[in-house]
Each structure stands twice: as C-alpha cells, then as structure tokens.
Amino acid sequence: MTNFDSKNLSTIHHDLHDHLPSEPALRAKALESLLVEKRLVDPEAMDAWIEMYKEEIGPKRGAKVVARAWKDPAFKARLLANGTSAIDEFGFAGHGTGHLDVVENTPDVHNLVVCTLCSCYPFSILGMSPAWYKSNEYRARAVRDPRGVLKEFGVDLEDTVEVRVWDSTSERRYLVLPQQPEGTESLDEDSLTRLVTRNSMIGTERDLWQSQSDR
Known part of the structure; x- marks a missing residue:
C-alpha cells in the first residue's frame, strides 16, 4: 500500500509553486505560444533577438x-x-x-x-x-x-x-x-x-x- 504523507506532499506542492514563473511571464509565454501556433512569429528568431538584447544590445x-x-x-x-x-x-x-x-x-x-x-x-x-x-x-x-x-x-x-x-x-x-x-x-x-x-x-x-x- 502506498504511504500518504500529507506534510511531505504539502512541502512538494509549495516548492513547485515557488518555482513557477510570475503571472506576467506566464502571460508572455501564452502570447508567444499563440503567435507561434498561428505562424506569426518564428520561435528561433525570437530567441535570437532575446539573446542579442540580453548579451549584446543591453x-x-x-x-x-x-x-x-x-x-x-x-x-x-x-x-x-x-x-x-x-x-x-x-x-x-x-x-x-x-x-x-x-x-x-x-x-x-x-x-x-x-x-x-x-x-x-x-x-x-x-x-x-x-x-x-x-x-x-x-x-x-x-x-x-x-x-x-x-x-x-x-x-x-x-x-x-x-x-x-x-x-x-x-x-x-x-x-x-x-x-x-x-x-x-x-x-x-x-x-x-x-x-x-x-x-x-x-x-x-x-x-x-x-x-x-x-x-
């Protein structure tokens, strides 16, 4: 029989939510996914621009x-x-x-x-x-x-x-x-x-x- 440890499950649940992206980040990701799905954005091009602004143009x-x-x-x-x-x-x-x-x-x-x-x-x-x-x-x-x-x-x-x-x-x-x-x-x-x-x-x-x- 599987043991049920409510305290351990609560800790795992808390840790998972602590590592979730912020709400604005989740919204941005959802928007990106929609644009990619509709083929309005090339995900590789977007990644390249983000990397350029982060590492070069910043x-x-x-x-x-x-x-x-x-x-x-x-x-x-x-x-x-x-x-x-x-x-x-x-x-x-x-x-x-x-x-x-x-x-x-x-x-x-x-x-x-x-x-x-x-x-x-x-x-x-x-x-x-x-x-x-x-x-x-x-x-x-x-x-x-x-x-x-x-x-x-x-x-x-x-x-x-x-x-x-x-x-x-x-x-x-x-x-x-x-x-x-x-x-x-x-x-x-x-x-x-x-x-x-x-x-x-x-x-x-x-x-x-x-x-x-x-x-």
Whole structure:
C-alpha cells in the first residue's frame, strides 16, 4: 500500500509553486505560444533577438564604451567631442544614438539624464529603458528636484557637487560617463566593463564600488 504523507506532499506542492514563473511571464509565454501556433512569429528568431538584447544590445555595450574611455585618453577625448562617431568605432551606432552627447561625471559635477516629453533613450548602447525612466514621476521630479530623486536612488551628494540635468529629445540623447573607481587603474577593459552599471550611465548611480557590493 502506498504511504500518504500529507506534510511531505504539502512541502512538494509549495516548492513547485515557488518555482513557477510570475503571472506576467506566464502571460508572455501564452502570447508567444499563440503567435507561434498561428505562424506569426518564428520561435528561433525570437530567441535570437532575446539573446542579442540580453548579451549584446543591453547595457554591456555602453559599459564597453565607458571602460575604453577609462583606459584610453585619446578615445575618451573623441567620445566627449562626438559621442556618435566614437561609439561607431565599436559598431554600436544605431537606434537612439544618431545624435549622442556624452557628459562626464567629475568630483565636482554629477550628471543626470531624463526625457521630460516621453522616454527618449539610447537603446543601441543601453538596451531597453527601465520602467522608472518612463514614469511620469521620474520625468517630472528629475528636473524639479534632482537631488531628491538621486537620494532615493542612494546617491547622496555633498552640497559642493553641482548637479546637471540633461533632457533627452528625439534629436539629442545623452550618455553619462561615470567616474572610474579609485584603485582600478591596473584592471583591463573586460574587468572594468563588469564594474559599469546601466544606472551609472543614466546618472542614478555614482559610486560604482558601492553598487558592486550591493549586487
């Protein structure tokens, strides 16, 4: 006769549900299955696009640009002079980077990027924009109270640090060049790339050593 252990079955049931995808993920999967069934989407092509955005088109591209600027003063000068031309050296120019300005954080200046009209964003080097970047609250408060917004992101600036807010448009978009963390001068580009975060290139992070410890 089979033994019935209600406690054990309850544990198994709980574990199974803990590993289920979230409701939005389940809905997305159901939609994908329907599109594939109707032959409106090629599943292999979809997987390829997801992988590209995750591994190539996402913030890793921007991080590579930042790391090169930290290691190569000549490239940094070109990047600050003409962001679009400089990132094209990597082959990264694309949607949202046709007119790209790069603004540099310094000990005395912190830059913050916003789009007050909609959600203009350099997709080809930062990937998909975060939900908060598109929110009405961020778009309004980043201009009206940038220090307050930064504090909510964990960036508490001294009064002596100037905050510059850059408003992106369809004609002009911005990338923040964060400060290189102290003590990383001997690291190679690949190691430096891993220090750079998406938020640091928008301006809602400043201390990259701190962001590493928070991961």
